Amino acid sequence: MDGLTEHDIARLASSAQLYLDDNTRAQFTREINKILEYVQVLEKVDTEGVAPTRHATDRLNVFREDIPQTPLPVEEVFKNSPLDDGSFFLVPRIIDGEENS
């Protein structure tokens, strides 16, 4: 693992929707590189042919039956909303096609 540059950190911040000012970016770059250096110990672990642990649970096939439940009352739905019109959550105008899916 090579170290990350401030540019890399800025790119990660943009993926994570974070804004970093110059000082923070410089500080995070230092700190994160320190952590990455420390994480490098993993490279020495022989994991050849070892199956990854993807789930912590030992359960399999846990399902619910297809039975509708009572939804939240509308006043509860909007209780914490920063901006709504009583029907919709409002956000700054979404430009068609900028979606990612």
Added chain:
Amino acid sequence: MSALWYQKTAKEIRDAVHTGEATALDIVNSFIAHREATDGTIGAFTQCWDDEARETARSIDEKRQQGQPLGPLAGVPVSLKESFCTRLGKTTGASRILENFQCPYDGTAVTRLAQADAVFLGKVNMDELAMGSSTESSVLQRTVNPWNHDRVPGGSSGGSAASVAMGCSALSLGSDTGSSIRQPASFSGCVGVKPTYGRISRFGIIGLAPSLDHAGPLTRTVEDAALALNVLCGEDPADSTSSDKPVPDFLQGLSQDIKGLKIGVAEEYMTDEVDEEVRGKITEALDCLSSLGAELVKISLPGTAYDAAAYTVISTAEISATLARLDGVRYGMRDPEARTVQDMYVMSKSAGFGPEVQRRILLGTHFLSGKNIQNCFVKAQQARSLIIREFEEVFTQCDVIAGPTTPSVAFPFGSKSDNPVEMYRCDRFTLGANLATHPALSVPCGMTEAGLPVGLQLQARRYDEETLLRVAFHYEQNRGFDLGFPPIS
């Protein structure tokens, strides 16, 4: 006498309420008065629900008067970590981004406590979104170590540990992703249990790293922890990862002696990096267990060398996704100046998350990007498999592993908060149980010369909380000291 109810254990309190020796209201009032006298200094409580607590207490007393059956935690005053979802009050996660969040539902652990007739006194402080080991990253307030106000209470469940150690709640609900119940229990001088993954539902806990998150109780005694686990454990249809294994009566399991049990002592837990005084207290504790008829066996856990690295990769990766939902669209903080969707996200998150949270999100995003998924994330999951295997192997040689909870005692404020690597490394004895999902606890095993508590960590096989609690209980009964309460300043 009634003024001193706060000094009683949860079990004593519920017995007194059941028999009518005391009313729940008297008990709750005693705790509230004690909190009023002490918490101004300690700073554990972030929300006080005095009126509601008295209301609940009254209804419990009424129930008893009418001859109705009372729950196993009748009248026991409980505090909840800020990360537990409740309809009552706010659920902030000690973060700016959820500062005013009023959750529309109660989580399962909270519901189970309420059904057992526990009384909620309020919520207690934590590191922001449970990231930290000192409760310093909370945006709400500062919580101090009840034994030394210049030192941290531990974290992330620092408020829980401080409130229990101080006698301001008989039981506190905490959560533990890497150390967050056991480390503050060790620093502040109380019992903290992280049961097996899946024993306690995670439904209604502000999630962090779902494959590592555990809920658990902090109490003053092992017996109280067993009592709380009896109520908290069990399958929950709202959490697909909750265990469907039968839950034994943990209280009943305490009594049998520990003769012949094998206690594993790992060399990796007793190196020079562990404070000499801490090592001394652990050695005394091991001697005590040995004198009770347990057999000490040497074991080896070489995975301890890399479990912090595996933990860092897995936990931050999961964090980066789990916390993405905190975006200011449906709830939470939003800057009204945001003119575009992108601005809305960036402004909410940048102002809403503190530096520790941001740093971990960036790290996790890095570990999931491009080739790092294979080279870091999957590699860490493979390392996790090796750690699981190692513990399975060790648990064929012993029944319980004993060692220090942390390499050193509570540190002064500000001493580690700017050194994330050091902070992560402090957790290195506790991370194994989160990665391998087996139960572990911390129980006080003495005080340093400077008057700071030391914690003994015990770990047991998956789903074998019974043996874990039994060893802790017999140790506690025979350790030869009473921790008592911190002096009221």
Added chain:
Amino acid sequence: MQYEAVIGMEVHVEINCKSKVFCGCPTVFDAPPNSQTCPLCLGMPGGLPVLNRSMVDKSMAVGLALNCRIARETRMDRKNYFYPDLAKNYQISQDDQPLCYDGYLDVDVDGEMKRIGITRAHMEEDTARNSHTVGGGQSGVDFNRSGVALLEIVTEPDIRSAQEAFAYLTALKQLLQYLDVSDCNMEEGSLRAEANISVRPVGSDKFGTKTEVKNVASFSGVQKAIEFEIARQIKVLNDGGTVLQETRGWDADKGVTLSQRLKESAQEYRYFPEPDVPPIVVDDAWIDAIQKSLPELPTARKERFQKEYELSAYDAHVMTLSRAMADYYEAIVKAGADPKKAANWLMVELLALLADAKVEISDSPVSPENLAALIGLIDTNVINGKIAKEVLVEMFKTGAAPAAIVEEKGLGQISDTSALEEAVQAVIEANPQQVADYRAGKDKIFGYFVGQVMKATRGKGNPQLVNEILRRELDS
């Protein structure tokens, strides 16, 4: 240069579970905005997903019907991206282990069978719906759709023309409706199709740069959009330009595709296993049970209709267009009607009435039993075919049984020999010239006498009897 198109389709189809895929919220279409939501599908802290068993069953049924292999061990994954319609800012989906993979669908393209490879079909949750009509420079978000069960079906790049794409979508919709797993309503958004389109010189085995065409509201729209896009790409190349990798939206009014977003590099979704949902393990017994529960699928049913009912390929095709149609048809036959007559009456007469009234066959006011009874009345000479059509119109209006209508309106056929003999006699007497011509060998005017008798009996004369008596009287 000659170009050929290379097209792959991605279809998102909402599976008709009664509750959402990871929470118990109801899934009624058109409920008031945000009235079918809960902490989980609003992405609140502490919510945990619990997988709807019915979604797995129905997805597996689709996979089996698409001749897919079913993953024995699979899981859900988190697909990470930020968008206001995504409650958690990650979508629970499936990455490298889809539930169904490696299948195909045989599609009828102008009478020729074409096999379209199915790469995968995977389970995921739908996103919320954005509304741009709230005004004030803002968009509204309705989370009713957030978390609705969604199956994404992806084909191999096997499709070579807009017509094939249309045929594929038609066959897929037919299959999904047969399986009763979705209402496949494109206008309501329960079925959404995207096409990945590229062109390359004929004979080349390399793929050209592809564009992704979205926002199409109908199958014919998809066909038009693909036609346009193929022509556009060929023109770009012929003009010496290069096709850009981008997402293009279909503007149905202008009939053009428009660039929406350049894909400079592959979007990074940072997929990783969803820790909140335990792994899914599928055994033989589960697959067998789903296989056994599958209804007879369109192709098999069509073949059976040809064999069992001796229908022509075309008739069998029409009779199996939808499961409802095929079920209706078989109900007529089961009620005793001759299979060929049943097909005729259904195709020619009833479908026309249904089309005029814009009524689905499943809501037909004429029950299959009544249609069979109508055919029976013809077979037993109670009414003739012409009257039967009138009776059917009446049945369609009132839903009444044919016998009751015939009775009430006195439409019964005259099979009384003496009454018909009288009518024949009257016609012969009234047309001496024609009788003379006929008897002189002008055979062709026999039909004229038949017509006159039918006119005199107001169409109710039993045609066979009328023929017999006329011949007897004229030839004597």
